[in-house]
Amino acid sequence: MNEFSRLSGPPQQPKRLGLFINGQYTERANMEYLPRSSPGYGVDVSEVALGTVDDVNDAVAAARGVFERGSWSRMPGADRARILVKAAYLIRERAEELAYWETLEAGKPISQARAEINDGAGHYEYCAGLAQTLHGQTFNTYGDDLFGLVIREPVGVVGLINPWNFPFIVLSERIPYILASGNSVVVKPSEMTSYTTLALADILREAGLPDGVYNVVTGTGPVVGQALAEHRDIDVISFTGSTRTGEAIVRASTTNFKKTSLELGGKNPQIVFADSDLEDAADGVAFGLCFNAGQCCVSGSRLVVEEKVHDEFVALLAEKLKRVRIGDSFDEASQMGAVVSTQHRDKIESYLTLAQEEGGQIAFGGERLNITEGGRFLRPALLVGIKNNMRVAQEEIFGPVLSALTFRTEDEAVQIANDSPYGLAASIWTKNIDKALGMIRRVNGGRTWINTTIAGGPGQPLGGYRQSGVGREAGLTGVEEYTEVKSVHVGIGKRNHWIS
Numbered sequence: 001m002n003e004f005s006r007l008s009g010p011p012q013q014p015k016r017l018g019l020f021i022n023g024q025y026t027e028r029a030n031m032e033y034l035p036r037s038s039p040g041y042g043v044d045v046s047e048v049a050l051g052t053v054d055d056v057n058d059a060v061a062a063a064r065g066v067f068e069r070g071s072w073s074r075m076p077g078a079d080r081a082r083i084l085v086k087a088a089y090l091i092r093e094r095a096e097e098l099a100y101w102e103t104l105e106a107g108k109p110i111s112q113a114r115a116e117i118n119d120g121a122g123h124y125e126y127c128a129g130l131a132q133t134l135h136g137q138t139f140n141t142y143g144d145d146l147f148g149l150v151i152r153e154p155v156g157v158v159g160l161i162n163p164w165n166f167p168f169i170v171l172s173e174r175i176p177y178i179l180a181s182g183n184s185v186v187v188k189p190s191e192m193t194s195y196t197t198l199a200l201a202d203i204l205r206e207a208g209l210p211d212g213v214y215n216v217v218t219g220t221g222p223v224v225g226q227a228l229a230e231h232r233d234i235d236v237i238s239f240t241g242s243t244r245t246g247e248a249i250v251r252a253s254t255t256n257f258k259k260t261s262l263e264l265g266g267k268n269p270q271i272v273f274a275d276s277d278l279e280d281a282a283d284g285v286a287f288g289l290c291f292n293a294g295q296c297c298v299s300g301s302r303l304v305v306e307e308k309v310h311d312e313f314v315a316l317l318a319e320k321l322k323r324v325r326i327g328d329s330f331d332e333a334s335q336m337g338a339v340v341s342t343q344h345r346d347k348i349e350s351y352l353t354l355a356q357e358e359g360g361q362i363a364f365g366g367e368r369l370n371i372t373e374g375g376r377f378l379r380p381a382l383l384v385g386i387k388n389n390m391r392v393a394q395e396e397i398f399g400p401v402l403s404a405l406t407f408r409t410e411d412e413a414v415q416i417a418n419d420s421p422y423g424l425a426a427s428i429w430t431k432n433i434d435k436a437l438g439m440i441r442r443v444n445g446g447r448t449w450i451n452t453t454i455a456g457g458p459g460q461p462l463g464g465y466r467q468s469g470v471g472r473e474a475g476l477t478g479v480e481e482y483t484e485v486k487s488v489h490v491g492i493g494k495r496n497h498w499i500s
Contacts, residue, residue, distance in 0.1 A: 009041065009330060010038055010041050010043050010045045010104060011045060011104075014035060014036075014044045014045055014046050014047050015045065015046045015047070015101075015195065016033065016046075016047045016049075017046055017047065017048050017049060017194050017195060017198055017218060018031070018049045018198075018218075019049055019051055019055055019059075019216060019217055019218060020198055020201040020214075020215060020216040021055070021058050021059045021062055021215050021216075021217070022058075022059075022062035022211050022212045022215065023062075023205060023210075023211025023212060024211075026055070026058075027049070031049050031050070032049075032050040033047040033048060033049055033050065034047065034048045034050055034191055034220075035047050035048075036048060036105055036191070036192055036193075036194075037341075038104050038105065038107065039106065039107025039329075039337070039338035039339060039340050039341065039375070039376050040103070040104070040107045040328065040329040040330075040337060040338040040371075040372060040375045040376075041104075041372055041373070041374050041375060042372075042373065042374020042375060042376070043374060045104045045105065046101075046104075046105060046194065046195055048191050048194045048218045048219075049218050049219070050191075050218070050219045050220065050223070051188075051217040051218055051219035051223070051224045052219070052223065052224075053223065053227045055217050055219075055224070056186070056217050056224055056227040056228060056231065057227075057231075059186045059215040059216075059217050060157060060159075060186055060215075060228075060231055060233050060234060061233075062211075062212040062215055063157045063184035063185065063186050063212055063213070063215055064156075064157050064184070064233050065212055066184055066210055066211065066212035066213055067154070067156055067157060067183070067184045067213075071210045072179075072182060072184065072209070072210050072213045073154045073182040073183070073184070074182070075182070077131040077132040077133075077134065077180075078131075078132055080128075080131040080179065080180060080182070081128035081129070081131045081132050081180075082128075082208075083179075083204075083207045083208045083209055084124045084125070084127050084128040084131060084176055084179065084180065084207075085124070085125060085128045086206075086207035086208060087124045087176075087203055087204055087207040087209075088121040088122070088124035088125045088128075089121075090203045090206055090207055091117065091120060091121040091124065091200075091203060092117075092118060092121050094199065094203065095114060095117045095118060095121075096114075097199070098113075098117045098168060098196050098199060099113035099114040099116075099117050100113075101195035101196055101199070102116065102117065102167065102168055102193070102195075102196055103329045103330065103337070104195075104329075105164075105167070105192060105193040105194070105195055106164065106165065106166075106167060106192075106193050106292075106337075106340065107293070107329060107337045107338035107339065107340055107376070108292055108293070108329065108337045109327075109329050109331075109334040109335060109336065109337045110329060110330050110331075110332065110334075111332060111334070111335075112291075112292065112337075116166065116168055116169040117168055117169075119169055119172070120168050120169050120171070120172030121172075122457070122458055123172040123173060123176050123177075123458045123474070124172070124176045126176075126457075126458040126459065127176035127177055127179070127180040127458075127479070128176075128180070130177070130180045130476060130479045131179075131180040131181075134152055134180070134181060134479055134480075134483070135152070136149060136150040136151040136152050136485075137149070137150040138150075144492065144493065145491065145492055145493060145496070146489060146490065146491060146492065147489075147490040147492055148487065148488065148489055148490070149487070149488040149489075149490070150485060150486070150487055150488070151485075151486050151488060152181070152480065152483040152484070152485060152486075153182075153483060153484050153486055154181050154182030154183045154482065154483060154484075155181075155183060155235045155236050155259065155482050155483055155484050156183060156184070156234075156235035156236070157183065157184050157185070157186065157233060157234050157235055157236075158178050158183050158184070158185045158186070158234070158235065158236045158237075158238060158482060159185075159186050159188075159228035159229065159231065159234040159236070159237045159238070160174055160175070160178070160185055160186070160187045160188070160237075160238045160239075161187075161188045161221070161225050161228060161229075161237070161238070161239040161240070161241070161249070162174075162187060162188065162189045162190060162197065162240060163190055163240045163241045164190035164192040164193045164340060165292060165295045165296060165297075165340070166292070166296070167189060167190060167193035167194075167196050167197060168196040168197075168200075170240050171187070171189075171196070171197055171200065173458075173462060173473050173474045173478070174238055174473055174478075175187075175200070175214070177473065177474065177478040177479045177481070177482060178238075178482050179209070179213070179214075180479050181479045181480075181482045181483050183236075183482050184212065184213045184214075184215075185213070185214055185215065186215045186216075186217060186228060186234070187214070187215065187216045187217070188216075188217055188218070188219065188221075188224045188225055188228055189216065189218060191218060191219060191220055192340065192341070194216075194218045197216055197218075198216055198218070200214070201214055201216055221245065225239075225245075225249075226248075226252060229248075229249045229252035229253055230252045230253075230255045231255075232255055232256045234256075234258055235258055235259065236258055236259040236260070236261065236481075236482060237249060237252075237253050237258055237259075237260050237261075238260075238261040238262075238471075238473070239260070239261075239262050239263075240262075240263045240264075240297070241264065242264065242265055242396070243264040243265040243396075243421075243422075243467045243468070246262045246264040246469065249262065250262070259471075260470060260471065261463075261469075261470065261471030261472075261473065261481055262469040262470050262471060263297065263424075263462060263463055263464065263468070263469045263471075263473060264297070264422075264424070264464065264467060264468050264469040265297060265396040265398075265422055265424070265467065265468060266297050266298060266299070266301075266396060266422045266423075266424030266425055266464065266468050267301055267302055267393070267394060267395070267396055267420045267421075267422045268288075268298055268299060268300050268301060268302065268422070268424055268425040268426055268427075268445070269300070269302045269303075269304045269416070269417040269420075269426050269427070269443070270284070270285045270288060270300035270302065270303050270304065270426075270427045270429070270453065271304045271305075271407075271413050271417060271426065271427065271428050271429065271439065271443070272285070272303065272304070272305040272306065272309070272313060272429045273306050273413075273428075273429060273430040273432070273435065274306040274308055274309045275430055275431050275432055275435075276429040276430045276431060276451070277429075277431065277451075278309065278312065278313055278316055279316060280429070280451065281313070281429040281451075282313060282316040282317045282319075282320050283320060284300075284427065284429065284451075284452060284453050285300055285303060285317055285320075285402070285429075285453075286317060286320040286321055286324065286380075287453065287454070288300030288427065288453040288454055289301070289321075289380055289400055289401075289402045290321075290324050290335065290336045290380050290400055291454055292337075293336055293337055293338065293339055293378070293399065293400050294348075294380065294397070294398065294399045294400035294401065295339070295340060295344075295398055295399060296454070297424060297425075297468075298424055298425035298447055298454055299398075299454075300402070300425075300427055300453055300454075301396070301397060301401065301402060301403065302388075302393060302402075302403050302405065302416075302417075302420075303317075303402050303403065303404040303405065304405050304406075304407055304413055304416050304417055305404060305405070305406055305407075306406070306407060306408070306413075307406040307407060307408050310404070310406050314363060314382065314384060314404060317382060318363060318364040318382060321364055321365060321379075321380050321382060322364070324336055324380060326369055326371065326377055326379065327371055328371060328372055328375075336380070336400070337377075338371075338375050338376045338377050339376045339377070339378055339399065340376075341376070342376060344398070344399070345368075345376050345378060345399075347397075347398075347399075348378060348397060348398075348399035348400075348401060349366075349378075351391075351392055351395075351397045351399075351401055352366045352381055352383075352401065354391060354392060355383045355386070355390070355392040355401075355403070358386075358390045358391065358392065359385060359387075359390070360383045360384065360385045360386045360390065360392065360403070361383070361384050361385045362381055362382070362383060363382045363383065363384045363404075364380075364381065364382040365378075365379040365380050365381040365382060365400075366378070366379060366380075366381035366401075367379050378399065378400060379400075380400035380401070380402070381400060381401045381402065382402050382404065383401065383402065383403045383404060384404045386403040386404055386405055387405070388405055388416050388419050390403075393405065394420060394421070396422070410435065410438070410439065413439070414439065414442045414443060417443045417444070418442075418443060418444050420444075421466060421467040422464065422465075422466060422467050422468045423444035423445055423446065423464050423465025423466045423467075423468050424445060424446060424447065424464035424465075424468035424469070425445050425446070425447045425448065425449075425464070426440075426443045426444070426445035426448045426449075427448070427449045427450070427452070427453040428440055428443070428448070428449070428450050428451070429450075429451055430450075430451075431451075436450045436451070437450075444465045444466065445464070445465065446461075446462065446463040446464040446465060446468065446469075446472070447460075447462060447463075447464075458474055458475070459474075459475050459476075460474065460475050461473065461474050461475040461476075461477040461478060462474045462475075462478075
């Protein structure tokens with residue numbers, strides 16, 4: 001029987017996690033490790049190697065070496081596709097193990113972790129097709145003497161800095177796209193959620209990926225992340241995380257003017273009109289708030305509701321939130337798990353205090369819950385009496401806290417929704433299709449939904465406006481993001497000499 005077939009809780013001993021460089025795990029005699037306390041249990045479940053600048057240099061050298069040799073970068077697309085398909089198969093084969101560790105380190109419910117692992121495999125299958133269909137353009141309009149081509153080439157070595165909230169699915173929204181276009185990569189996972197990134201190294205190696213194409217250097221942002229962002233032999237830096245850290249990444253990237261792809265913070269509006277199906281909208285808003293305990297960059301953290309149904313909708317929503325099943329992460333029935341760390345829980349609670357100081361009220365929730373010994377659980381909070389200039393309506397809390405605001409007209413709803421430094425996501429709830437399409441055109445957001453939220457597949461790009469980032473991941477755009485565009489001009493026939 002597979003050791004992960006009976007999921008029950010933390011392991012007896014913490015799992016020690018090393019570095020993966022040039023196709024093998026690397027340990028040094030003086031290697032330091034950082035313990036990771038499980039959000040759901042408050043006990044150490046893993047020990048993560050603290051990589052150094054030298055480790056980053058070794059990993060980048062391995063990635064650059066294999067890229068220049070061409071064993072992956074010049075491999076035919078059909079061959080790359082077969083490896084990506086095999087990786088998807090192996091991910092699904094190890095889904096219980098990956099979900100187990102995702103739950104342990106991130107604190108999310110096991111049902112959510114399983115779904116994310118399987119969704120992640122789908123990205124590899126999708127990218128197998130893109131590896132074979134990525135193409136350029138031809139220009140046959142220059143006359144008899146000149147022919148033009150535009151071709152796409154892999155950009156080189158990618159530095160990928162991954163977040164703690166969705167360690168495997170965010171990785172899957174980047175790695176197969178980076179690989180499909182022929183690049184090599186050095187990944188820094190969050191020091192809080194490193195297991196599945198290292199497990200992927202085994203999966204890709206077994207699938208046939210050449211050594212050095214996929215490398216993992218675990219450790220902290222100020223050391224490993226900074227070294228990747230500054231490294232002169234990295235061609236693209238991809239980062240998912242806070243806007244403040246994204247700003248630092250951009251500054252560091254100027255060492256060699258590397259390309260940047262950044263998915264950053266959000267303060268995303270859920271706009272609810274009176275003519276929507278209010279019960280559907282309440283369920284969707286509750287899901288958008290509670291998914292991953294609100295620790296989600298596209299979480300719907302601002303409720304912008306039409307004034308004449310505010311009281312009715314808040315009552316419906318509060319009733320929904322009362323019935324959210326918050327529980328042990330390994331309970332199959334749990335819908336919402338634990339908050340990632342004690343420090344983060346304290347930050348979320350400080351915003352609840354701030355909301356009341358600013359003049360708002362807590363209509364529902366916000367209290368700690370004693371689910372498991374040592375677990376860090378919070379009931380989702382619904383704030384009312386909020387104005388859009390309050391800090392709780394402008395700043396990303398990154399937890400299960402929803403600020404309710406009201407509007408009277410479509411113009412006012414748009415003004416409130418766009419009055420934010422961010423532009424990552426937005427949802428519109430209305431049964432009037434003209435209104436829905438008109439609003440979706442006017443509201444800022446790289447990922448938007450009508451009568452649903454946090455839904456979609458690998459075919460559509462991800463990213464944001466303004467302080468929510470630059471660039472796009474996933475979809476065809478996600479592969480093109482990691483290519484260089486080259487114009488080729490071909491002279492035909494005898495040259496008409498300039499010098500006679």
